[in-house]
Amino acid sequence: STSPHIPYMKQCLSLAEKSPPRPTNFRVGAVLISRKDNDPTFTDDRILSTGYTMELAGNTHAEQCCFANYAAVHKVPDDQVGEVLPVEPGRKLVMYVTMEPCGKRLSGNAPCVQRITGTTEGGREGIHKVYFGVKEPGTFVGESEGCRMLTQAGIEWEHVGGLEKEILNVAFAGHENAEEEVRAALGKKETNIDDV
Ligand SMILES: Nc1nc(=O)c(N)c(NC[C@H](O)[C@H](O)[C@H](O)COP(=O)(O)O)[nH]1
Ligand SMILES: [Zn+2]
Numbered sequence: 001s002t003s004p005h006i007p008y009m010k011q012c013l014s015l016a017e018k019s020p021p022r023p024t025n026f027r028v029g030a031v032l033i034s035r036k037d038n039d040p041t042f043t044d045d046r047i048l049s050t051g052y053t054m055e056l057a058g059n060t061h062a063e064q065c066c067f068a069n070y071a072a073v074h075k076v077p078d079d080q081v082g083e084v085l086p087v088e089p090g091r092k093l094v095m096y097v098t099m100e101p102c103g104k105r106l107s108g109n110a111p112c113v114q115r116i117t118g119t120t121e122g123g124r125e126g127i128h129k130v131y132f133g134v135k136e137p138g139t140f141v142g143e144s145e146g147c148r149m150l151t152q153a154g155i156e157w158e159h160v161g162g163l164e165k166e167i168l169n170v171a172f173a174g175h176e177n178a179e180e181e182v183r184a185a186l187g188k189k190e191t192n193i194d195d196v
Pocket of ligand 2: 061062063101102111112113
């Protein structure tokens, strides 16, 4: 039986496919969920928001758009999304993303890990756990820092395996030598986190 995370990773992949291909970033999709504790088949999940790379104007990331979409619906500025995320006893917030959230961005814009940890400010629960389909390839920032930074902030993360090839093909679609980069990323140790 496939893991219950796979359908969500496939939903993120479908979102990523909506992203306009660019050589300067990756095409990524993200889904924000409210999940009931001790609900192993996720029957009581609530999808709060979705996002994909460059869905919103400017050089925007999937996770950034996911939060911004939620903030817009709740009529607050993006940086106040933490204040309108639901806090419900017996439920937790989790995010699915096709790629490990960025810990650094070449553009210098706020990395998504910072946006995720920002939801836990002011003693709010915020995002409890992040599920991602691949580690960030080294294309732009070399060794990725996302997972390490999430751990440092006390936010759990987990690699959901099985869709790496599909996720990377979509992520790299706008790159000059996409096929080669996908092969390299698949072959590299750090992409297959399970080998670590
Ligand atoms: N998790 C994730 N979601 C995204 O939507 C996206 N585009 C990236 N991409 C990570 C990559 O490291 C940055 O795209 C480059 O570092 C360029 O930085 P900008 O995007 O221009 O800020 N990563
Ligand atoms: Zn990002």
